[in-house]
Amino acid sequence: MTEIKTIAVLKGDYIGPEIMAAGLAVLAAVTKNTTFQYRLVALPFGGDGIDQAGDPLPAATLAQAQASDAILLSAIGGPKWDQAPKRPEQGLLALRAALGLYANIRPTRISDALVARSPLKPELARQTDFVIVRELTSGAYFGEPRVLAETYAIDTMAYQVSEISRIMHKGFRLAQRRRQHVTIVDKSNVLATSKLWRRVAREVAQDYPAVTVDYTYVDAMAMGIIARPATFDVIITPNLFGDILSDEAAQITGSIGQIPSMSIGESGPALYEPIHGSAPDIAGQGIANPMSMIHTVAMMLSESFGEKQLAQRVTAAVAQAIAAQVVTPDMGGQATTEAVTQYIVAAVTQPA
Ligand code: ATP
Ligand code: MG
Numbered sequence: 321m322t323e324i325k326t327i328a329v330l331k332g333d334y335i336g337p338e339i340m341a342a343g344l345a346v347l348a349a350v351t352k353n354t355t356f357q358y359r360l361v362a363l364p365f366g367g368d369g370i371d372q373a374g375d376p377l378p379a380a381t382l383a384q385a386q387a388s389d390a391i392l393l394s395a396i397g398g399p400k401w402d403q404a405p406k407r408p409e410q411g412l413l414a415l416r417a418a419l420g421l422y423a424n425i426r427p428t429r430i431s432d433a434l435v436a437r438s439p440l441k442p443e444l445a446r447q448t449d450f451v452i453v454r455e456l457t458s459g460a461y462f463g464e465p466r467v468l469a470e471t472y473a474i475d476t477m478a479y480q481v482s483e484i485s486r487i488m489h490k491g492f493r494l495a496q497r498r499r500q501h502v503t504i505v506d507k508s509n510v511l512a513t514s515k516l517w518r519r520v521a522r523e524v525a526q527d528y529p530a531v532t533v534d535y536t537y538v539d540a541m542a543m544g545i546i547a548r549p550a551t552f553d554v555i556i557t558p559n560l561f562g563d564i565l566s567d568e569a570a571q572i573t574g575s576i577g578q579i580p581s582m583s584i585g586e587s588g589p590a591l592y593e594p595i596h597g598s599a600p601d602i603a604g605q606g607i608a609n610p611m612s613m614i615h616t617v618a619m620m621l622s623e624s625f626g627e628k629q630l631a632q633r634v635t636a637a638v639a640q641a642i643a644a645q646v647v648t649p650d651m652g653g654q655a656t657t658e659a660v661t662q663y664i665v666a667a668v669t670q671p672a
């Protein structure tokens with residue numbers, strides 16, 4: 321008897337639920353008549369958590385998410401909760417911390433059909449295929465003390481060797497499955513944490529003799545992503561730099577409305593989410609691009625459940641929709657969320 325996987329569904333806010341519905345429709349379609357069996361558990365979270373349970377991360381949501389095999393999250397937050405005592409985003413920080421999700425993984429690839437929309441020259445765009453591995457639970461966003469006074473403010477950037485070492489191993493292991501190249505990002509000409517970052521990277525690199533390594537300052541890296549994107553395979557970066565570089569990387573793909581990400585820890589369920597926000601400006605209009613969530617579903621099938629072929633069918637179906645120009649306005653088309661979803665559902669249902 322096959323095991324039934326449990327997927328926690330945190331449906332999100334504003335366009336969140338619109339694209340979640342699309343992702344789940346594609347999940348249902350691609351797994352139909354296969355051995356992959358799952359059940360969905362919908363849990364209040366983010367703004368929806370505040371509305372339903374008075375908390376962006378209700379205790380019951382955390383407990384059930386922890387007990388699941390994977391967590392599917394859609395974009396959260398928005399102006400509705402600007403005055404709330406706790407912001408929806410605090411729920412996400414708390415969830416990542418509670419699950420120990422210290423590595424955020426974002427693939428950056430430009431599908432042939434999107435090359436024309438990329439701000440890069442076509443020949444550069446076509447060769448772009450890298451993954452950013454961003455440290456997620458430490459560094460400048462979490463260091464203490466943190467002070468905001470009238471005439472001064474303090475943030476603290478701090479890293480433990482153990483925190484650096486584990487993210488390095490994640491990145492190097494990922495490189496072994498790819499093109500065997502790692503780029504270490506830091507600012508070690510100035511920052512102490514970056515000097516430590518580089519030292520630990522050199523030590524960890526010894527364990528992976530087949531992987532070649534480059535060391536790059538973050539400012540040079542910001543240029544590199546635009547000027548020579550094809551030279552990167554796996555990029556390992558501290559939290560703050562990774563936040564900035566991954567938004568830059570998203571821009572060169574032609575639309576943020578189609579990019580997934582995953583966050584993983586040492587054990588326990590991984591969390592899958594589109595990289596973009598809840599886009600309040602277009603919510604309720606039926607024009608949100610569902611491809612981000614559909615790619616997110618593919619990533620979950622592949623990485624948490626080892627269903628590479630199902631994932632491949634989903635990605636191929638998305639590519640087919642793009643090639644047929646069945647795309648939403650953010651990608652230059654006129655299709656609705658519903659039309660794009662139906663096209664992709666039909667494409668994954670077709671016998672291979
Ligand atoms: P956050 O602070 O939550 O990251 P943001 O202000 O950075 O939000 P996003 O919501 O990430 O903004 O995206 C910026 C804009 O891109 C949105 O306002 C929206 O117009 C567009 N956008 C984002 N995601 C999508 C999508 N899936 N489909 C269509 N347009 C999108
Ligand atoms: Mg943003």
